[in-house]
Amino acid sequence: MNSPYWFELAVVFGLCAVGGIALQPFGEGEPKLRRIVKVLLGGVIAVAISATAGRAWFFVACGLQFAAFIVIHAWWLPRRHGINGWTAEPKEKYYALRGWKWRADYERRSVT
Numbered sequence: 001m002n003s004p005y006w007f008e009l010a011v012v013f014g015l016c017a018v019g020g021i022a023l024q025p026f027g028e029g030e031p032k033l034r035r036i037v038k039v040l041l042g043g044v045i046a047v048a049i050s051a052t053a054g055r056a057w058f059f060v061a062c063g064l065q066f067a068a069f070i071v072i073h074a075w076w077l078p079r080r081h082g083i084n085g086w087t088a089e090p091k092e093k094y095y096a097l098r099g100w101k102w103r104a105d106y107e108r109r110s111v112t
Contacts, residue, residue, distance in 0.1 A: 008046045008058055015062075016042060025088035029100045 016039045020027070027035060050058040073085035081097055088094045095102040 005047045005050055008050045008055070009043050011062070012042050012046045013039065026094075029095065029098065 020035075046058060046061070049061050077083040077085040081093060083089070083094050083097065092102050
């Protein structure tokens, strides 16, 4: 690969892959196209930050995103909304927070 930004893209896409696996309960109701666009937009933003401000600022942006992740999943969801920050349970509360419609058959589908 001849691009000087391969490292940034590898970091962003690697984190998106791991995050997509580990945090799958949070995206069950999200359309697939939206998920794809978010990953691609993350790559574009990462390259733009690195190209304009440098690789150090890319890592600062990654650190800020990680800090926001910790605040949301360790404090805001559990303490403010009563939702587990790792499993998105209880599902009814999480769906209400996202503005999604809860259906009782979601419970049966997630068990099997």
